Amino acid sequence: MILNQWYSILPSKSIKKNQIVAVRRLNLDLALYRSENGELGCVVDQCSHRGAALSLGKVKGDCIQCPFHALEFDKNGKCTFIPANGKSSTADMTRYNVKKYLVKEANGIIYLWYGDEEKATEYLPFFYDYVDNSYAYSEIEDHWNSHYSRCIENQLDVVHVPFVHYNTIGRGNKTLINGPKVEYENNILRTSANNEVDEGQTPKSPEECTIKKTNLNFMFPNIWMNYITEKIKVIIYFAPVDDENTILYIRFYCKISKMRFINNIIAFFGKFANKIIERQDKKVVITQKPKASSLKSGEKLLVGDGPIIMYRKIREELKSKV
Structure with missing residues (x-):
């Protein structure tokens, strides 16, 4: 994982008021909860007293209460009450504090x-510059038995399209890969497919290619966008579970009509198209070894893998920064 980054980990709608949800993200077992006033908190899913899962407890006001002995912790991980010691106790409780994690919400997403x-x-x-509240969107999720780096690379891979998606987005047998051109600016890696039917011509170099209006965009550490048209986009955030598992949250954004309810209908059906394409990718990507990708590996990469090479280089640079 890359340190000192905001990771998209879960849809905001996944956690209701007065609810605790246990999730594993970034190799961490977490208990996320909403207080009575809707405020979000996140602490390690383990009580400091006897190690019970806090996610099995309940919300008490602004705190999370352990299911075992009812110790209470606020969103900063501070132990605020130990019933066994009594309400009048003046004992120092700081030794019972638990690890808390900073979380924020925006765009219907919880970031850690x-x-x-x-x-x-x-x-x-x-x-933000591409979608806003004027778009309708639908969202699906799927668990992949893959490291999140492999899942991301798959969405930057223009070489696989005519083979894995031969009967969907890769129709036309355009197996010859021109370029592709790759850019990295303002934390966004951008590329586009420039594939052609192979009739014996020499592929164009990346320098000879341009990035098309329909293009692929990735923003570190874990969010991707397919800019299909000005009015249709697909966004995925890849929530790392651990070193071998990722949950993909896939959104279909639509603003085709001036009427919101029509866009809602289109977005609803758009998620089924997303699912078909995503499942074609999944059955191949989960077989890749090793689970995580790396800049220095035994893989014999192609010129057409330029976006993946750049992704790996930037990821290594970010990981080296402390």
């Missing part, structure tokens, strides 16, 4: 800061 809290930024990664 992975790293040093004092280095946390205000900016939450998203494609």
